[in-house]
Amino acid sequence: xxxxxxxxxxxxxxxxxxxxxxxxxxxxxxxxxxxxxxxxxxxxxxxxxxxxxxxxxxxxxxxxxxxxxxxxxxxxxxxxxxxxxxxxxxxxxxxxxxxxxxxxxxxxxx
Amino acid sequence: xxxxxxxxxxxxxxxxxxxxxxxxxxxxxxxxxxxxxxxxxxxxxxxxxxxxxxxxxxxxxxxxxxxxxxxxxxxxxxxxxxxxxxxxxxxxxxxxxxxxxxxxxxxxxxxxxxxxx
Numbered sequence: 001x002x003x004x005x006x007x008x009x010x011x012x013x014x015x016x017x018x019x020x021x022x023x024x025x026x027x028x029x030x031x032x033x034x035x036x037x038x039x040x041x042x043x044x045x046x047x048x049x050x051x052x053x054x055x056x057x058x059x060x061x062x063x064x065x066x067x068x069x070x071x072x073x074x075x076x077x078x079x080x081x082x083x084x085x086x087x088x089x090x091x092x093x094x095x096x097x098x099x100x101x102x103x104x105x106x107x108x109x110x
Numbered sequence: 111x112x113x114x115x116x117x118x119x120x121x122x123x124x125x126x127x128x129x130x131x132x133x134x135x136x137x138x139x140x141x142x143x144x145x146x147x148x149x150x151x152x153x154x155x156x157x158x159x160x161x162x163x164x165x166x167x168x169x170x171x172x173x174x175x176x177x178x179x180x181x182x183x184x185x186x187x188x189x190x191x192x193x194x195x196x197x198x199x200x201x202x203x204x205x206x207x208x209x210x211x212x213x214x215x216x217x218x219x220x221x222x223x224x225x226x227x
Contacts, residue, residue, distance in 0.1 A: 009150075032213040043114070043200055043218030044153075051213065090152060094213040097143075097168065100152040 002027050004093050006101035013081050014109050021076040021104050023091030032094035033074040035065055038103075039087045047089075050074065061085070083108045112136055114219035116201050122225045123191045131186040131222050133201030140206040141214065142184040143168075144176060146197040147221075153200065159184055191226045198223050 005024045013019055025031055032051050036044040048059025055067040065076045074091060086108045091101040117132045133142065140161050145153040155168030157176040165176045173195060175187045184203075188195060199222045204214035 004152075034215075036218075041220070043220050044202075044216075045218070046215050049215065097155050097158065098153075098216065100154075102150055102152040 002093060002099050004091050004099055004101035006089075006091055006104050008104045009102070010105045010107065012107040012109065015083050016080050019076075019078045019081045019085070019106070021089050021091075021106070023074045023076065023101060024072050025074065025091070025093045026072065027093050031074075033065075033067060034092040034094060034098070035059065035063070035074075035076050036090045036092060036100075037061075037087050038090065044090065047076070049094075081106075081108055083110060114201055114203055114217050116199075116219040116222050118222060119220070120223050122227065123188075124227050125192060127191050128187070128189050129191065129224075130188075131199055131201075131224075133184045133186070133203075133219060134182055135184075135201075135203040135217070136182060137203060137205070137217065138181070139203035139217070140181075141204045142178065143202040143204075143216065144174070144184065144186045145200045145202065146170065147200060148197050156186065156199075191224075193226045196224060196226045 003026045034049045035047040038044045047063050048057045050057045050067045057065050088103045088105045090103045092098045114135045143158040144156040147153050154170045159165050159178040162181040177185045201219040202216040204216045
């Protein structure tokens with residue numbers, strides 16, 4: 001069955017620190033992978049997506065993600081976190097429909 | 111260009127009441143979706159539409175109905191609301207990119223917070 005797992009429910013980092021949010025997926029074919037961000041009280045916004053090709057994908061707001069087929073992972077990274085990055089982050093796999101993970105809430109301390 | 115808008119933003123219902131949530135998009139997108147978001151469960155697809163006049167069931171369709179009479183609008187109806195339908199509802203739309211459905215970037219509305227007492 002298709003599924004997405006985000007093992008970290010809540011992550012806290014200091015402003016300026018690096019960030020990695022984990023995402024593992026289960027999918028029978030070549031996956032289409034997405035990261036969305038949800039700011040408080042807002043809808044979701046696409047950060048980046050992977051369909052094929054280069055396994056390191058650049059997105060908006062300085063985020064990047066790396067697809068590792070051998071590990072069934074698509075982790076999101078940012079070298080230096082800003083307080084504005086505090087939000088909830090969702091990984092999703094696109095099949096006939098989007099399947100979302102349960103989300104990781106990021107808190108940023110000044 | 112307003113993108114995806116949802117009406118209303120908040121609503122409180124009593125058990126058994128009915129209501130309709132309206133989603134509108136001005137991007138001429140073919141696909142539209144209704145999701146519900148519950149704590150610790152991410153987003154779950156309720157119903158979706160691949161074009162005007164079409165609808166299909168998603169992961170959690172029971173207790174909901176939808177209609178897409180116009181390309182720009184996608185309505186979600188609750189005929190007899192239950193407390194289990196207390197949730198935040200998101201509408202999304204996406205263009206048809208020629209690839210498999212579900213691979214297009216989805217554009218989300220701001221959500222409707224529904225409470226059923």
